[in-house]
Amino acid sequence: MRISEQAKQESRSRILEKAAELFTSNGFDNTTTRDIALAAGLATGTMFNYFPSKETLGMTMVTEALGHGTDDFKSRRTGEEDLNEDLFLFITSGLRRLQPLRPFLGPVLERSLSAFPRKNVCLEGEAARSGHLEAVQEIISRHGFTTAPDYVAMTIYWSLYLGILAYWTNDESPNQEDSKGLIDYSMQFFVQVISGNGANTGGEHAE
Amino acid sequence: MRISEQAKQESRSRILEKAAELFTSNGFDNTTTRDIALAAGLATGTMFNYFPSKETLGMTMVTEALGHGTDDFKSRRTGEEDLNEDLFLFITSGLRRLQPLRPFLGPVLERSLSAFPRKNVCLEGEAARSGHLEAVQEIISRHGFTTAPDYVAMTIYWSLYLGILAYWTNDESPNQEDSKGLIDYSMQFFVQVISGNGANTGGEHAE
DNA sequence: AATTTAATCTGAGCGTGCTCATTTTTACTT
DNA sequence: AAGTAAAAATGAGCACGCTCAGATTAAATT
Numbered sequence: 229m230r231i232s233e234q235a236k237q238e239s240r241s242r243i244l245e246k247a248a249e250l251f252t253s254n255g256f257d258n259t260t261t262r263d264i265a266l267a268a269g270l271a272t273g274t275m276f277n278y279f280p281s282k283e284t285l286g287m288t289m290v291t292e293a294l295g296h297g298t299d300d301f302k303s304r305r306t307g308e309e310d311l312n313e314d315l316f317l318f319i320t321s322g323l324r325r326l327q328p329l330r331p332f333l334g335p336v337l338e339r340s341l342s343a344f345p346r347k348n349v350c351l352e353g354e355a356a357r358s359g360h361l362e363a364v365q366e367i368i369s370r371h372g373f374t375t376a377p378d379y380v381a382m383t384i385y386w387s388l389y390l391g392i393l394a395y396w397t398n399d400e401s402p403n404q405e406d407s408k409g410l411i412d413y414s415m416q417f418f419v420q421v422i423s424g425n426g427a428n429t430g431g432e433h434a435e
Numbered sequence: 436m437r438i439s440e441q442a443k444q445e446s447r448s449r450i451l452e453k454a455a456e457l458f459t460s461n462g463f464d465n466t467t468t469r470d471i472a473l474a475a476g477l478a479t480g481t482m483f484n485y486f487p488s489k490e491t492l493g494m495t496m497v498t499e500a501l502g503h504g505t506d507d508f509k510s511r512r513t514g515e516e517d518l519n520e521d522l523f524l525f526i527t528s529g530l531r532r533l534q535p536l537r538p539f540l541g542p543v544l545e546r547s548l549s550a551f552p553r554k555n556v557c558l559e560g561e562a563a564r565s566g567h568l569e570a571v572q573e574i575i576s577r578h579g580f581t582t583a584p585d586y587v588a589m590t591i592y593w594s595l596y597l598g599i600l601a602y603w604t605n606d607e608s609p610n611q612e613d614s615k616g617l618i619d620y621s622m623q624f625f626v627q628v629i630s631g632n633g634a635n636t637g638g639e640h641a642e
Numbered sequence: 643a644a645t646t647t648a649a650t651c652t653g654a655g656c657g658t659g660c661t662c663a664t665t666t667t668t669a670c671t672t
Numbered sequence: 673a674a675g676t677a678a679a680a681a682t683g684a685g686c687a688c689g690c691t692c693a694g695a696t697t698a699a700a701t702t
Contacts (some may be wrong), residue, residue, distance in 0.1 A: 232649085232698065257554050261689060271652045276690065334551040343601035344545040347464055379613070380620050383602055384595065387621075391594025394550035406586070413587050413628070414594075421624055439668060443680085468659060478682045483660065 240278050243268045247285055251332035256286060286336035287352035289329055294356060297322035298363060311371040315415040318367060319389070320408070322360075323396055333397050341393070343386060361386065368422065377422045384421060388414040447485050450475045454492055458539035463493060493543035494559035496536055501563060504529035505570060518578040522622045525574060526596070527615070529567075530603055540604050548600070550593060568593065575629065584629045591628055595621040 246267035250259040261282055265275045279285040301321035309317060326333065340353030364385060365376055377385075392414060396407040453474035457466040468489055472482045486492040508528035516524060533540065547560030571592060572583055584592075599621060603614040 236650090255554065260687080262687095272689090273653065273691075274651050277650070280690095282689065334553060338545070338549045338551040338553070342545045342549065343598060344541040345601075345605045346541060346545070347462065380617050383598055383617060384621060384624065387594045387598025387601075388591065390597070391550060391590055394552075394594075395590055398552045410587050410590060414591060417591075417624055417628055420627065421620070439679090467657080469657095479659090480661075480683065481681050484680070487660090489659065 239268065239270065239274075243270070243275060243278055243285070244289065248289060248329070251286070252328075256332040256335040281348075281350070283336065283339055283350050284352050286332070287340045287350055287356065290326065290333070290336060290340075291352050291356050293325040293329060294322045294360070297325040300325065311368065311419050312412075312415050314367050314371065315364070315418070316411055318363065319392065319411050319415070323404075323407070330397060334394075337390075337393055337397070341390060343383075343390070357386070360389070373422065381418075381422050385418055388418060446475065446477065446481075450477070450482060450485055450492070451496065455496060455536070458493070459535075463539040463542040488555075488557070490543065490546055490557050491559055493539070494547045494557055494563065497533065497540070497543060497547075498559050498563050500532040500536060501529045501567070504532040507532065518575065518626050519619075519622050521574050521578065522571070522625070523618055525570065526599065526618055526622070530611075530614070537604060541601075544597075544600055544604070548597060550590075550597070564593070567596070580629065588625075588629045592625050595625055 243264060247259070247264045250263055250267060254263075261275060262272050264285075265272045268275070279288065298318075298321070301318050304321065305314065305317055329336075340350045341357060361382055365382075368377065392407065392411050395410055396404060399407045401407075450471060454466070454471045457470055457474060461470075468482060469479050471492075472479045475482065486495065505525075505528070508525050511528065512521065512524055536543075547557045548564060568589055572589075575584065599614065599618050602617055603611060606614045608614075
């Protein structure tokens with residue numbers, strides 16, 4: 229049993245490893261599950277014993293990367309950050325770990341993180357979303373917000389975060405500077421939303 | 436030639452009609468292109484002479500509905516609205532026309548409007564996005580904004596709009612009141628973004 | 643060791659969206 | 673009317689993600 233258990237783990241990580249290589253060189257959509265299984269030395273069907281779908285395979289890599297990002301965030305923060313800075317640091321810590329996956333991230337995130345309702349929900353995607361949102365709530369509460377943000381605020385946050393991910397995935401600017409601007413802007417205004425001073429200042433330039 | 440041309444138009448609208456019926460009763464993903472072709476009295480391959488993909492078929496309905504929504508908006512606005520109200524009216528006018536498509540809208544919009552980069556871009560989706568954003572820019576300029584919003588602002592707008600669409604598609608509250616709250620909040624937030632108040636432009640988080 | 647039971651692997655096969663060589667229909671020319 | 677070329681329709685077939693009945697291997701039991 230010891231040996232078999234080990235062999236299973238090796239199969240699992242070999243699948244992840246080869247899949248990442250193929251996704252990177254050929255793209256997510258152009259890599260078939262048959263290709264991955266072949267590269268990992270398994271039959272096609274066997275792969276689906278380890279990962280129930282190609283989408284789950286991709287999201288497993290994403291979830292692992294984001295988990296490391298959260299660890300990085302916790303060790304990098306000084307405790308002196310204001311809320312904007314804390315959220316900025318949290319998001320960029322995740323992106324840094326997602327960097328190696330960037331070439332094939334689009335199709336994966338689009339399918340798994342989208343807020344649109346779906347028939348086949350990807351568990352990894354749901355977990356990533358709720359985990360991220362809980363972390364955000366926790367960060368917010370550390371900054372003295374006693375009442376948790378309502379559904380409107382968190383829906384807006386998730387929309388902004390998805391937009392950031394989509395932009396960053398495509399960002400060709402040096403060192404993804406454009407994305408940093410977008411994150412900074414998005415988070416500053418999100419903080420305004422949850423601070424409750426966003427509801428009355430429209431239309432200064434009107435007419 | 437006259438008759439044939441007419442027959443083609445009839446085939447086209449019969450496809451759209453039957454597809455909408457099937458999508459509504461069985462869902463988008465559970466309706467096959469073979470089902471649609473059969474219902475329209477055509478061979479499978481023939482359908483693809485009219486619509487190059489199932490996704491395009493769905494987006495054609497969306498685009499048409501949103502076009503009518505824009506017409507409604509133009510005839511409903513009084514000219515007295517402030518920017519928030521104008522944007523709110525624009526969005527809700529579109530949603531009202533999308534209402535009949537709501538049961539099968541999720542998979543269509545997710546694939547076609549997402550900001551994530553894709554291999555096979557759906558032309559209808561691109562047109563819908565750029566058309567919508569141009570309309571928003573036009574509305575903004577009517578309210579005295581001389582310089583067009585930059586990429587950050589419009590990226591944020593599109594993120595918020597997608598979030599609204601996703602939420603609304605799922606909204607079970609009576610008369611979709613929850614969605615209206617989200618739209619109102621989101622647009623107030625967006626107006627703040629383009630008004631440039633409250634946000635110190637970023638860079639201080641650079642590392 | 644032999645036998646039984648459970649876990650794991652396998653690849654032929656299914657249902658998709660979509661393609662394309664072929665057939666059929668249409669519109670024009672003589 | 674007959675002939676011709678272009679346009680439209682056809683459905684067998686492809687590649688894909690994924691399934692599942694049966695084969696293979698490992699573990700537990702006697």
